[in-house]
Amino acid sequence: MKNIAEAKFNLMPYCYLVKGAKRAAIYNLEDGDVYSINEESRELLEELNKGISIGDSFNRVSRHFPVSMEEIIEFVQELVKESLGTIHYGEKMISINQIPKLEPTLSFLWLELTQLCNLRCLHCYAESAPNLSNPIKIRESGWIRVIKEAHNLGCRKIQFIGGEPFMVKKLLFTLIQEARDIGYKFIEVYTNATLIKEQDLEFLRNNQVKLAVSIYGSIPLIHDIITQKQGSFVKTIDIIRKLIEKEIPFRIGIVEMKQNSAFIKSTITYLNELGVLKKNIKVDIVRSSGRGCNKNLMDPKLVYRQSKHKASFLKCSSSKFQKAISGHNCFFDKLCVSENGDVFPCIMEKRVVLGNISYSTLAEIYNSDKAKQTRFLTKDKIEICQDCEYRYCCFDCRVMAKSLYAKPSNCFYNPYTGEWRDYNKYKIEGGDEYVGAKKGN
Amino acid sequence: MLELKKVTRKQQGLALCNPDYGEPPSCDPEAGCDPDVPCDPNDACTPIDSEPCNPEEG
Numbered sequence: 280m281k282n283i284a285e286a287k288f289n290l291m292p293y294c295y296l297v298k299g300a301k302r303a304a305i306y307n308l309e310d311g312d313v314y315s316i317n318e319e320s321r322e323l324l325e326e327l328n329k330g331i332s333i334g335d336s337f338n339r340v341s342r343h344f345p346v347s348m349e350e351i352i353e354f355v356q357e358l359v360k361e362s363l364g365t366i367h368y369g370e371k372m373i374s375i376n377q378i379p380k381l382e383p384t385l386s387f388l389w390l391e392l393t394q395l396c397n398l399r400c401l402h403c404y405a406e407s408a409p410n411l412s413n414p415i416k417i418r419e420s421g422w423i424r425v426i427k428e429a430h431n432l433g434c435r436k437i438q439f440i441g442g443e444p445f446m447v448k449k450l451l452f453t454l455i456q457e458a459r460d461i462g463y464k465f466i467e468v469y470t471n472a473t474l475i476k477e478q479d480l481e482f483l484r485n486n487q488v489k490l491a492v493s494i495y496g497s498i499p500l501i502h503d504i505i506t507q508k509q510g511s512f513v514k515t516i517d518i519i520r521k522l523i524e525k526e527i528p529f530r531i532g533i534v535e536m537k538q539n540s541a542f543i544k545s546t547i548t549y550l551n552e553l554g555v556l557k558k559n560i561k562v563d564i565v566r567s568s569g570r571g572c573n574k575n576l577m578d579p580k581l582v583y584r585q586s587k588h589k590a591s592f593l594k595c596s597s598s599k600f601q602k603a604i605s606g607h608n609c610f611f612d613k614l615c616v617s618e619n620g621d622v623f624p625c626i627m628e629k630r631v632v633l634g635n636i637s638y639s640t641l642a643e644i645y646n647s648d649k650a651k652q653t654r655f656l657t658k659d660k661i662e663i664c665q666d667c668e669y670r671y672c673c674f675d676c677r678v679m680a681k682s683l684y685a686k687p688s689n690c691f692y693n694p695y696t697g698e699w700r701d702y703n704k705y706k707i708e709g710g711d712e713y714v715g716a717k718k719g720n
Numbered sequence: 721m722l723e724l725k726k727v728t729r730k731q732q733g734l735a736l737c738n739p740d741y742g743e744p745p746s747c748d749p750e751a752g753c754d755p756d757v758p759c760d761p762n763d764a765c766t767p768i769d770s771e772p773c774n775p776e777e778g
Binding site: 314315319320323350351354358595672 | 721722723724725726727728729
């Protein structure tokens with residue numbers, strides 16, 4: 280029988296050890312699981328990965344921290360049990376699969392057709408309202424040019440948003456038709472649905488348009504408080520019923536804030552009873568953009584609950600990992616053109632203007648150095664996050680950070696200590712401030 | 721003391737996600753999605769992965 284001390288251990292070719300300032304994480308890209316390991320485990324793995332035996336690794340690491348050979352064997356067996364590594368007696372090292380960086384392609388385009396909206400939602404990222412002075416800055420021909428240019432860049436998904444896109448219905452329908460004729464595979468309109476008329480539904484269906492509809496409560500009182508428009512709930516629900524009846528695909532977006540936080544469950548139940556599938560209902564957090572920066576939308580408990588305050592991440596597939604090492608999870612393949620022609624990396628990230636379609640082609644803007652800076656903004660370039668072992672599995676919403684290169688304010692992990700800030704500490708440290716409010720907007 | 725702790729979880733059907741964005745994870749089997757398992761919006765963990773949802777996949 281072979282002596283296990285003479286055996287060698289290797290991580291599997293699909294497993295990656297990502298080091299943080301204090302701890303580390305093992306990414307299993309075959310099943311997507313990520314494992315957190317402490318400093319000692321990291322040091323041991325680094326020794327083992329050099330191709331030396333388990334026994335020799337024990338001799339080396341036991342000089343730095345107290346550990347027994349039994350503990351090491353148990354740890355190695357645990358890694359094998361979790362399919363993270365293998366024990367062998369051969370000389371040959373198992374090499375880790377190399378993951379090449381992705382080549383960027385524009386895949387998704389937002390067009391903010393207008394800043395006008397018939398509602399005035401408390402949290403509106405675009406600060407839309409009914410009575411804005413809003414002269415048309417981009418004409419129909421300008422929008423059509425952008426849609427064509429984006430298609431030439433490889434883009435096949437487009438979303439019309441605003442403001443409320445149905446405020447400029449004629450333009451909206453022309454552009455939908457254009458996008459359909461050019462060959463976009465996915466066309467969506469993000470809307471409050473209150474301005475949609477029954478006769479519009481036929482056009483939407485014929486052009487295979489999908490809708491995304493905002494709802495904030497299960498009763499008029501809650502919804503209308505947030506939209507600041509009495510009667511908006513009734514109108515939106517009326518259209519939702521018609522969408523179900525006419526089998527037009529749509530999804531619901533609920534943004535959770537202090538005003539409706541207690542009603543999220545009942546809203547989902549209500550929509551479900553109307554016939555909206557649960558998988559088509561998404562609850563989102565308030566993003567620190569536009570009126571979303573208003574701290575009156577949040578209370579400390581909600582801020583804390585909507586923060587990253589414990590190690591719990593979505594699985595990290597190899598494609599997700601590949602994207603994370605290549606660029607930013609959103610900016611990598613998306614662009615937003617606003618109603619005045621300014622181009623941004625995201626509808627919510629308005630701190631960086633990449634260009635304006637009145638003065639440049641979309642391709643020029645897409646290929647500019649400025650666009651590349653945001654596109655290739657991996658967590659390796661973000662302050663503090665660059666020292667975090669979770670940097671390739673943790674989703675990054677830039678608007679939740681005070682500056683373009685700052686750690687998101689809603690992350691409560693300290694990679695230098697390997698600790699998560701708890702609620703009590705958060706309160707003591709003045710946690711009643713909403714991250715958006717800190718931006719000074 | 722050596723330590724190994726799994727920190728990933730299965731995606732749940734009602735994960736918080738920005739409707740204005742692209743991308744999964746709610747219907748991405750690769751990301752471990754299970755659309756039939758709704759999560760509790762009052763569960764403290766839900767906003768952690770406020771990843772964009774894929775409008776194409778609902």
